[in-house]
Amino acid sequence: MHSFEQASNFAIYGLNQTDIRIDSEHKEKAFERLQKEIVVGATHDAGERYDVPKCHPETRKAVLSNIMSWVSNDNEATRVMWLYGPAGAGKSAIAQTTAEECHNEGKLAASFFFSRFGAGRNVKTGLVATIAFQICVSVPAMKESIIKNIEKNPNIFNANIRTQMQALIVEPFKVVDSELSTNPIPRLVIIDGLDECQNRKDQAEIIEAIAKSFSVMNNCSLRFLLVSRPEVEIRRAFNTDSIASSCTRVALDDTFDPDKDIALYLRSHFQALKREHMLGSMLPTSWPSDNSVDEIVWKSSGQFIYASIICDVILAND
Numbered sequence: 001m002h003s004f005e006q007a008s009n010f011a012i013y014g015l016n017q018t019d020i021r022i023d024s025e026h027k028e029k030a031f032e033r034l035q036k037e038i039v040v041g042a043t044h045d046a047g048e049r050y051d052v053p054k055c056h057p058e059t060r061k062a063v064l065s066n067i068m069s070w071v072s073n074d075n076e077a078t079r080v081m082w083l084y085g086p087a088g089a090g091k092s093a094i095a096q097t098t099a100e101e102c103h104n105e106g107k108l109a110a111s112f113f114f115s116r117f118g119a120g121r122n123v124k125t126g127l128v129a130t131i132a133f134q135i136c137v138s139v140p141a142m143k144e145s146i147i148k149n150i151e152k153n154p155n156i157f158n159a160n161i162r163t164q165m166q167a168l169i170v171e172p173f174k175v176v177d178s179e180l181s182t183n184p185i186p187r188l189v190i191i192d193g194l195d196e197c198q199n200r201k202d203q204a205e206i207i208e209a210i211a212k213s214f215s216v217m218n219n220c221s222l223r224f225l226l227v228s229r230p231e232v233e234i235r236r237a238f239n240t241d242s243i244a245s246s247c248t249r250v251a252l253d254d255t256f257d258p259d260k261d262i263a264l265y266l267r268s269h270f271q272a273l274k275r276e277h278m279l280g281s282m283l284p285t286s287w288p289s290d291n292s293v294d295e296i297v298w299k300s301s302g303q304f305i306y307a308s309i310i311c312d313v314i315l316a317n318d
Contacts, residue, residue: 044113052096071187071188081223083250089305132146145171145176146168156168191224195234200233204236214246269315
């Protein structure tokens with residue numbers, strides 16, 4: 001005789017509809033909590049960041065190639081790259097262009113663009129939540145693990161950065177990375193403008209949390225690209241023994257021949273002005289002269305922002 005023969009009004013605990021519904025509601029609430037913690041204007045494609053600086057076509061090829069090779073190299077030992085340079089060197093344009101290229105190629109896991117004057121974008125508070133939320137979308141297999149950890153610790157968003165990083169990024173990624181090792185998954189997280197995070201100690205905390213969390217993960221495919229000016233606290237954090245050995249550094253200096261790229265940028269913009277301005281046809285074919293372009297390049301001193309301002313001023317005077 002079968003055990004359930006003539007049985008009625010019973011439930012198999014863990015499988016009844018009420019338990020399933022409650023479990024689903026808990027997950028929805030955890031995900032909603034995550035959504036409330038994110039900084040919506042910080043991502044590479046946020047509407048708040050409309051018309052952001054990007055690398056002009058045919059410029060910055062060497063540094064972009066350097067970054068993309070590091071992202072794609074499965075045998076690369078370092079998980080963190082620090083791209084640094086002075087104000088106006090074009091760091092954010094490189095970060096934005098990298099984000100868009102990686103997004104188009106299915107390699108971008110998440111991005112966060114700090115801004116000194118952006119609401120929520122000048123503090124560390126929503127950093128990890130914003131990255132975790134994007135990962136739920138870009139790597140759907142990680143969503144369940146991320147949500148579970150929020151359910152386990154509803155106060156996780158008030159924890160320090162390293163604790164948040166462990167619970168919402170590192171642990172979920174370790175599970176998924178092993179399961180999906182044969183299939184490429186989005187692997188790059190970009191954090192731009194770290195020096196625009198108001199609290200200098202928070203800048204160092206972010207660097208330390210990322211570098212130390214991933215230094216102990218063998219064969220991890222996740223990569224972090226950190227972009228900033230070489231400010232004192234940031235430089236000091238990257239120079240500590242435990243972090244220096246696990247990071248790749250890329251300095252935006254003369255190694256990448258910025259003068260050549262600035263000259264190309266200027267000539268392209270001036271040619272566009274001649275084509276599009278109502279009086280452009282009246283300009284001589286030799287305008288601007290090579291000497292004029294060379295003088296602007298020299299005065300730029302490797303800073304794209306100087307050349308950009310020159311072009312904006314000329315375009316504004318129509």
